[in-house]
Amino acid sequence: MTSVWLQTSSFMRRSQGKHKIKLMRAADCFVLPSLQENFGHAVVEAMQQGLPVVISKDVYTCDSIQQAGAGFVCSHDERDVFLALQRLARDNELRSEMAGAAMRLGKQFVPEVLSEKYTAFFVEMAQTASRGATAN
Numbered sequence: 001m002t003s004v005w006l007q008t009s010s011f012m013r014r015s016q017g018k019h020k021i022k023l024m025r026a027a028d029c030f031v032l033p034s035l036q037e038n039f040g041h042a043v044v045e046a047m048q049q050g051l052p053v054v055i056s057k058d059v060y061t062c063d064s065i066q067q068a069g070a071g072f073v074c075s076h077d078e079r080d081v082f083l084a085l086q087r088l089a090r091d092n093e094l095r096s097e098m099a100g101a102a103m104r105l106g107k108q109f110v111p112e113v114l115s116e117k118y119t120a121f122f123v124e125m126a127q128t129a130s131r132g133a134t135a136n
Contacts, residue, residue, distance in 0.1 A: 047106030
């Protein structure tokens, strides 16, 4: 049985701004089976729009996505990617759960949250360095 959902898949060209957001909001998921992706900004943007993601193990954020249940992390095998897409197409509840997890995880990458995390990290590093300097 071939899913209508899989039959209506499309590959999008590069888009920006409001048009990109509009396209993402019309999608059911985001797929990036990349051979190498240093961070995956597009993946984070998709999650921020509530899209479950199907990515390869070579997208840097794969561990976070897997732990959060925000999508599927696949090998580079076409069948593995297909099976992940098929599960999303057939299981509305799973897709909905992953969409919620994706939205929550995506919020961790907004500038305000990252700024707080980096500030806390640098404060901790400065305090650690200061303690080390006074101990000598």
